[in-house]
Amino acid sequence: MPIFTAGAEMKAKQLLPNLNDETIAKMLSVIGAKSIDDLFSDIPKDLKLTRELNIPSNMSEMEIERHVQELLAKNYVKPTLSFLGAGAYSHYVPAVVEQIISRSEFYTSYTPYQPEISQGMLQSLFEYQSLICNLTHMDVANSSMYDWGTAVGEAARMAFRLKGRKRILVSGNVGPERFEIMKTYLWPFDVQIEVIPYDKKTGRADLNAVKSRMTDDVSAIYVENPNFFGVFEDDIEDIASIAHAKGALLIAGIDPISLGIAKPPGEYGADIAVGEGQSMGMHVNFGGPYVGIFAVKGGQEIIRQMPGRIIGMTTTKDGNRRGFSQVLQTREQHIRRENATSNICTNQSLCALAVCVYLALLGEEGIKNISKRIIATSHYASKVLSEVSSVEAPYFEGSFFREFTAKIKRSNISKKLLQSEIVGGLDLSRFFPELKEVYLYSFSEIHSPEDIQKLADALKKVKS
């Protein structure tokens, strides 16, 4: 009986170099086994699968590419006429970023467990951490979390580890998915999460409510700036002071690309800053992979409670050359096991590299330019849209950065806009039932005045 019978129909054989019968026979003879089946003799017979898997037949590379491209063509995509944001932002991704992260020395490497042969990724991650610190004015950044939402979850857990108090306050205008993730992450701790109402007029956190709820049994308060409605939290420094006066921490959610023009969290009293790096060098990719920013203020006692990998600079043992390696690993699961600060193992290195390349391209002038362009574009758009009779924009009065709320008195607006080949803003009533007919529109440097005009024209066409 031949050892291998699949023969010609085995289309993925280009990926398996030792598939021919001769090679297999040679390898088996070195092992001292009669057949490949012998190598699976340790699996109890009654547990072996005696049938083929019920999945489709194999495909050649050409077939699979065509098949998947055809499926993907069923999606509707037109980024310059998409005005969805809400945590996933279409920006221009410079060609350099894609070229660099496509270098297979980077993308086909694993976690840099052997630093001597992985200096490229290690230095890049050290630079990423440094850039995040410069941008946020926080003291220490880790080398990334899965995304913003999980960074919020980990930040809340970290706050609880540091403070041990049973309550965590969350502003009612933070990203609803991020809030849900925080709940999931905190659930095993039996911590009480309390939502602070937002001001229905401005869209900002209600400062009086923060004051009245902040007591000395609170571990932390989580506030986003700008918040989910796109609105700046003008009073965030006061919120920090209120929290600190009671010994609680401020966890600030940030939009990093706003920091070319907006005050960094390290300057308004944030103890932990979390955010989404996707807008800096990554496409929206249907929601992932993204990169969670995680940075802290404070000394060793704080740093040692951080989750995730951290890269440090050192020298070679002879002291002659600079080098980089993973540090403070005694916090991590592979050393501390059940006493680790988190179970996180995989991070988002390649995405952190994308952020690093992106920020290197921008530099001081570039980050200011892009922050300015985004805020100027969104304000231009709000003016253009507010001239459409069915649109009230912005709905919330607070100053906004890239996104603003718009009340549009038309039903089923998203589907109708799609007929004009436009991907409209997010229907906020999906997450905030009180915000009927209120939408969240997002703008960036990719939107030209003509794109915005097309949106306005399409909105005008939609009859009630």
Added chain:
Amino acid sequence: MVYHQAVWDEPLLAELHSKGKIGITLPSYKQIDDSRAESLVPKKLLRKDVKLPSLSQPEVVRHFTKLSQMNFGVDLGPYFLGSCTMKHNPKVSERIASNQNFSELHPYQDEDSIQGILQIFYELSEMLAEITGTSRVSLAPAAGAHGEFVGALIIRKRLQELGQLKERNEMLIPDSAHGTNPATASMAGFRVVRIPSDKEGLVDVEALKKVVSKKTAGIMLTVPNTHGFFEKNIREICSTVKEAGGFTYYDGANLNAILGKARPGDMSFDIVHLNLHKTFATPHGGGGPGAGPVGVKEHLADYLPIPLIKKGKKYSFDYNRPKSIGRIKNFYGNSGLLLRAYVYIRMFGKEGLPKIAEQSVLAANYLLAKIKGEDYIPSHKTKAPVKHEFVVSVKNLTASTGVRAGDVAKALLDEGLHAPTTYFPLTVEEDLMIEPTDSEPLSSLDRYAEVLKKIAETARKDASQIFASPKNTAVGRLDEVKANHPLTLTLNWNKLVK
């Protein structure tokens, strides 16, 4: 010598900074006036100054290209990092994932405009359910450890519903487990109870029986285990835990070894997570992103994270899952990796997937047969074949020459061979954990074996040569004390650059 990694004294970005340079510019529009931008920010929140390194585009490209040359990926050579499954990443997946119809697809678009990707993800979850022998699969977790967290929370939620959460707070975890297992259990609020291994490197079933009790929430088991062995008593292990009222969790980090040969669901596991970046060859990206889908049997399907994808007249998200553990990740998971895994699975199909298991097991047994001996001692005396990976100890070499497992690892680097996993599992002293994978040609297996032999010989002749390695990498051994000492700890460039 066949390998010399590039050595660049590449400065930090901040050291390359020169004021006034820029690497990317913006279009200008007469309608959009950037100069009024500052007036749009609340005064209290206006930023005074930004310090970032400024470089021109060619300088940025050179910087990162040089850095890439000081990094080793599987496209350069063998990367037998045990348990990490560093195999070839098909390039067609990269091209597909770069298609704008995917890359520019927004997660909150109307379902009518995302039917293509929903179909792909629905089919992927169905195929993963079939491969693992489970009923429903969530694609949400971003990594293996994230999937473990989901699994542990599902157990917690079910116990809560049964009113048993208070008394059942112990998670059983073998001593050979990945560190993520105990870390996960504790993150989900369980107390970890360690189960020892027996002489054959398997779960000590008698020891297990002694600790199983009314306090048992469940067991987290990696199969094949980190010694590279299939747990032949798996039925008994699962039934022991289940009869005591506990749940069985399968850590699928090593699923590549049994693809199409056996299924965790048929072994009576309740919950399985997979590492798509391992078994299904999505690139590891220097430590991530990954993806860690979780499959469960029918009785736990209600607890999976939201949302799932359902198929009716069209594909749609299902958020109406009141018993769910909730949300675990923004949007739907690491979509880019899910797409690549779909491509990989469809390419191999039902004919090819079992070949992945066969080829990885064949390669592991071959390499073990080539190297085992006094210098590289198999972790356990057993007649059982290994699965996709194996563990050897160099304790003899350490005793006679002082050369430790970590030193052998460094010497391998000098030959252009990435080191195996070292000092793991913790159950074996001075160990190397080697996983040659399904995509490594016989010639590199032979060379790896030769180099290991040569390293042992060199160690006996002149151990100082081994201690001096690596010499052919971008840097030599690093000062880990300096790297970690509170006085010298340097976590960003701010102290170095003015």
